[in-house]
Amino acid sequence: MMPVNDQGVGPPLWLLAELTYRCPLQCPYCSNPLDFAQSKDELTTDQWVSVLRQGREMGAAQLGFSGGEPLVRQDLPELIAEARHLGYYSNLITSGIGLTDAKVDAFRDAGLDHIQVSFQASDPELNNAVAGSRKAFEQKLAMARAIKDAGYPMVLNFVIHRHNIHQMSDIISLCERLGADFVELATCQYYGWAFKNREGLMPSAQQLELAEREVNDYRRQLGDSGSAMKLIFVTPDYYEERPKACMNGWGSLFLTVAPDGTALPCHSARLLPIEFPNVSTQSLRSIWYDSPGFNHYRGDQWMPEPCRSCDEKGKDFGGCRCQAYLLTGNADNADPVCDKSPHHDRILAARRAADHATAGLEDLTYRNANNSRLFFRS
Amino acid sequence: MAKTPRLRPGFRFQWEPVQNAHVLLYPEGMVRLNDSASAILAEVDGQRNIEQIVARLEQKFPEAGPLAVDVCDFLQDALQQHWVILT
Numbered sequence: 001m002m003p004v005n006d007q008g009v010g011p012p013l014w015l016l017a018e019l020t021y022r023c024p025l026q027c028p029y030c031s032n033p034l035d036f037a038q039s040k041d042e043l044t045t046d047q048w049v050s051v052l053r054q055g056r057e058m059g060a061a062q063l064g065f066s067g068g069e070p071l072v073r074q075d076l077p078e079l080i081a082e083a084r085h086l087g088y089y090s091n092l093i094t095s096g097i098g099l100t101d102a103k104v105d106a107f108r109d110a111g112l113d114h115i116q117v118s119f120q121a122s123d124p125e126l127n128n129a130v131a132g133s134r135k136a137f138e139q140k141l142a143m144a145r146a147i148k149d150a151g152y153p154m155v156l157n158f159v160i161h162r163h164n165i166h167q168m169s170d171i172i173s174l175c176e177r178l179g180a181d182f183v184e185l186a187t188c189q190y191y192g193w194a195f196k197n198r199e200g201l202m203p204s205a206q207q208l209e210l211a212e213r214e215v216n217d218y219r220r221q222l223g224d225s226g227s228a229m230k231l232i233f234v235t236p237d238y239y240e241e242r243p244k245a246c247m248n249g250w251g252s253l254f255l256t257v258a259p260d261g262t263a264l265p266c267h268s269a270r271l272l273p274i275e276f277p278n279v280s281t282q283s284l285r286s287i288w289y290d291s292p293g294f295n296h297y298r299g300d301q302w303m304p305e306p307c308r309s310c311d312e313k314g315k316d317f318g319g320c321r322c323q324a325y326l327l328t329g330n331a332d333n334a335d336p337v338c339d340k341s342p343h344h345d346r347i348l349a350a351r352r353a354a355d356h357a358t359a360g361l362e363d364l365t366y367r368n369a370n371n372s373r374l375f376f377r378s
Numbered sequence: 379m380a381k382t383p384r385l386r387p388g389f390r391f392q393w394e395p396v397q398n399a400h401v402l403l404y405p406e407g408m409v410r411l412n413d414s415a416s417a418i419l420a421e422v423d424g425q426r427n428i429e430q431i432v433a434r435l436e437q438k439f440p441e442a443g444p445l446a447v448d449v450c451d452f453l454q455d456a457l458q459q460h461w462v463i464l465t
Contacts, residue, residue: 002397011396013408059396061408089390089403114388114405153388155405181388182405228386228460 003059005289009298011059012255012288015088016066016267017048019076020259023069024097026132027120028364029159029194029201032068033270037372041260045075047280049082051257054284056086060255063088066267068259071098077110084111091116093157096143097136104146115147116155116184122170126163132366144178155182160211161201162354163361168214172231176222180229185215187236191268193367195326198350200359205351208239238347242312243319243335250297250321255288263287265294268322272331297321297331304332306340379446381464383431383453384424389461391419402461409461418452422462428453 002010021036033039043051052063063083070076071094083090092107096117104115117140120130124137131137148154156175158164164171168185175183187208190198203211215233222229237244247254247266256264261279264270276293277286288294296302300313307318318324319335327336328343336343365371385391390403400416402409411419417439421431432446439445456462 013397059394061394061397061401061403062406064406087392089408091406113390113403116405151387153386153405230460 007289007298009289010252012055012253013060014062014064014254015052015055015060016064016254016256017051017070017079018066018068018256018258018267019048019070019073019079020068022072023067023095023367024072024133025069025095025136026366026368027130027159027193028197028366029161029188029192030367031189031192031194031267032367033192034196034375035372036068037369038376039258039260042073043257043259043261043280045078047261048075048079051261051279051284052079052082052086052088055255056088058285058288061087061089063090064093065090066093069095069097071103077106080107080112081110089113094118095131095136096140097133099139099143099146101146104143104150104152108150108152112152114153114155116157117144117147118157118159119171120159121164122158122167122174126167129361130163132368141178144180148179153181154179155184156180157184157186160185160187160203162203162207162357163201165203165207165211168211169218172215172218176227176229182230182232184232184234186232186234189234189237191271191322191326193365197364199353199357200361200364202236202238202350202354202357204354204357205239206355208235237320237323237335237337238350240337241339243316243323243337245316246320246323246335249317251288251294252298255284263291263294265297266322271322272325274331302332304334306338306342307334310340379429379432380427382424382427383422383456383462383464385419385422386460386463391422404461414448415452418449419456424465 004010020042021032021039070092080090090113092112092115094117119127119140121127127137128134158171188194188201194201215231219231251265254266256267257279258264262276263279264276274293274296277291303318307313319337321331323335324333325331327346334341336346388404394401397410400411402411421434432449435445
């Protein structure tokens with residue numbers, strides 16, 4: 001059994017270090033907050049080292065370096081070395097922009113365990129249009145090969161939406177050629193910039209069904225050929241009738257630290273009207289176990305109906321708080337993905353809209369500092 | 379039995395004091411191992427073949443009796459999960 005304290009709270013096994021909101025790409029489904037450009041402060045190297053040490057002491061074993069684009073932090077090699085020294089399994093989650101063969105090797109020598117490269121599509125035109133960068137695709141391909149050559153396990157991540165969902169076979173075959181070990185085909189979830197752009201990103205039910213069939217066919221072929229490449233297809237919440245057990249429960253396993261040191265139970269939670277603690281003024285241990293922010297949605301005392309009397313509340317914890325907030329204006333509510341939710345019609349309306357959506361890539365709001373300034377709270 | 383198992387590249391086996399257990403770590407994932415899986419994986423070093431691993435475990439746990447079947451079953455499973463490779 002996992003050790004828990006007297007309130008039944010176990011250790012944060014997963015630490016996500018969002019090192020920076022700076023990023024050379026402009027993906028319109030970025031999970032960073034819409035007003036990211038308002039938050040310019042970044043923790044210093046010493047502060048990050050302290051966060052890593054405290055997290056490891058509490059039991060965190062998986063560490064993600066993410067962002068923004070974590071490569072823009074000049075102290076990344078130092079943080080990687082510290083992570084290895086502490087015994088973390090460290091994952092670099094990157095666009096590949098700013099990566100070089102030399103860095104790939106240097107990170108490996110410093111003890112980095114894994115580099116995940118995200119792609120936007122299987123062809124350069126669409127990839128670069130979504131990323132808002134003309135040279136992104138070639139760079140990503142080159143870096144995927146360098147990562148493979150350096151002996152890392154290779155995880156390729158594709159964010160899937162209505163403009164690339166027809167490419168499943170091409171995407172998987174590209175991954176096979178690159179020698180990927182794991183392929184994440186992650187259909188957009190609608191938070192941050194993706195929520196803002198939902199109508200222009202959400203696939204129709206028919207598109208989704210075709211894509212799933214293509215993935216399953218390919219999976220069968222891979223199985224027959226004895227390939228170890230694993231395909232992970234993440235279906236969008238909006239096409240489920242039951243909510244996901246978001247983050248395996250609020251404050252249960254995951255601890256995210258945002259660039260300015262704000263500690264969050266997930267990387268979207270910043271959008272909630274809840275005050276979250278900061279690692280620069282509070283220890284990670286007291287943040288995790290004692291802070292009102294992290295205790296806010298632990299247990300089930302906070303649940304209103306229909307969750308309160310639901311026999312599945314121990315399984316899905318009422319779904320996602322951020323989704324409840326974005327779709328109903330109250331984060332206490334049941335995740336509207338659930339068909340028991342009185343707000344489930346909002347999900348159905350989004351599905352209907354996806355059947356008739358006509359927006360092109362040019363109609364999306366791209367994630368950049370100029371667009372971000374439009375979302376500053378006055 | 380003459381083949382040599384090793385952990386798949388990018389997989390790491392280690393002791394986690396807070397969980398009081400051995401775990402297998404891999405890209406963005408972690409498996410908490412039970413005692414027998416831990417005992418077997420602790421012997422998987424990319425040098426010893428299956429026969430040697432069995433012999434070492436039988437020496438370590440004499441009260442457990444013959445272990446070849448258990449070790450092979452586990453390694454078969456670990457192969458299917460792509461945790462280990464055989465060379």
